[in-house]
Amino acid sequence: xxxxxxxxxxxxxxxxxxxxxxxxxxxxxxxxxxxxxxxxxxxxxxxxxxxxxxxxxxxxxxxxxxxxxxxxxxxxxxxxxxxxxxxxxxxxxxxxxxxxxxxxxxxxxx
Amino acid sequence: xxxxxxxxxxxxxxxxxxxxxxxxxxxxxxxxxxxxxxxxxxxxxxxxxxxxxxxxxxxxxxxxxxxxxxxxxxxxxxxxxxxxxxxxxxxxxxxxxxxxxxxxxxxxxxxxxx
Numbered sequence: 001x002x003x004x005x006x007x008x009x010x011x012x013x014x015x016x017x018x019x020x021x022x023x024x025x026x027x028x029x030x031x032x033x034x035x036x037x038x039x040x041x042x043x044x045x046x047x048x049x050x051x052x053x054x055x056x057x058x059x060x061x062x063x064x065x066x067x068x069x070x071x072x073x074x075x076x077x078x079x080x081x082x083x084x085x086x087x088x089x090x091x092x093x094x095x096x097x098x099x100x101x102x103x104x105x106x107x108x109x110x
Numbered sequence: 111x112x113x114x115x116x117x118x119x120x121x122x123x124x125x126x127x128x129x130x131x132x133x134x135x136x137x138x139x140x141x142x143x144x145x146x147x148x149x150x151x152x153x154x155x156x157x158x159x160x161x162x163x164x165x166x167x168x169x170x171x172x173x174x175x176x177x178x179x180x181x182x183x184x185x186x187x188x189x190x191x192x193x194x195x196x197x198x199x200x201x202x203x204x205x206x207x208x209x210x211x212x213x214x215x216x217x218x219x220x221x222x223x224x
Contacts (some may be wrong), residue, residue, distance in 0.1 A: 004152075031211065031213050032212075034212065034213070036215070039216075041220070042217055042218070043114075043116075043201055043215035043216050043218045044153070044201070045215070046212060046214055046215075049211070049212050061138065073133045077188045083171075086152075087152055089152070089153075091211055095142075095145070095166065096141065096158055096166065096211075097155035097164070097166060097168070098143075098145075098155065098213060099151070099153070099155075100152030100153050101152050102150065102151055102152050103152055
């Protein structure tokens with residue numbers, strides 16, 4: 001069965017303290033891996049799409065990387081406004097649905 | 111383009127009542143998806159449309175749930191005889207083929223069944 005696991009479940013960082021979030025997956029025929037940010041009570045906001053191992057995408061303080069079994073979301077010098085839940089999703093095989101992990105809740109303390 | 115919109119944003123209903131939610135996708139997007147999200151969990155797939163055709167349905171979508179996209183534009187999700195377990199955030203997303211698989215989400219409809 002296709003699975004997506006995110007770790008840690010929750011992460012507290014001091015402002016400026018860089019860290020990484022992990023998304024590991026076991027799927028057949030990965031077609032894409034997607035990162036979203038979700039604020040409380042709102043819908044997920046698209047961040048990155050990664051299609052193949054070795055690919056990297058960057059946006060402001062965030063950088064996403066992909067290997068054959070996992071993806072990392074690196075956060076460099078985070079600010080309090082980066083506090084949110086970060087969701088990882090995969091699309092695999094012939095289906096079009098996304099399989100989501102349960103997310104990492106990030107809190108950045110001033 | 112204003113993105114994906116959903117209406118209403120919040121709905122409180124009593125057990126046993128029927129509810130209907132609407133989703134308006136990004137205008138040129140031909141795929142539309144419905145997901146359900148409960149507290150502390152990631153979104154779970156319910157169903158998706160390509161234009162007006164409903165192509166996939168999750169086993170989560172019991173016979174009390176029905177979705178339509180009559181003209182390939184907006185979509186509705188109806189829940190009949192609501193149960194307390196239906197309380198969740200209902201999310202709509204859209205994507206454009208063939209240019210990409212990325213799904214863009216709306217703000218969601220939060221349903222509370224009393």
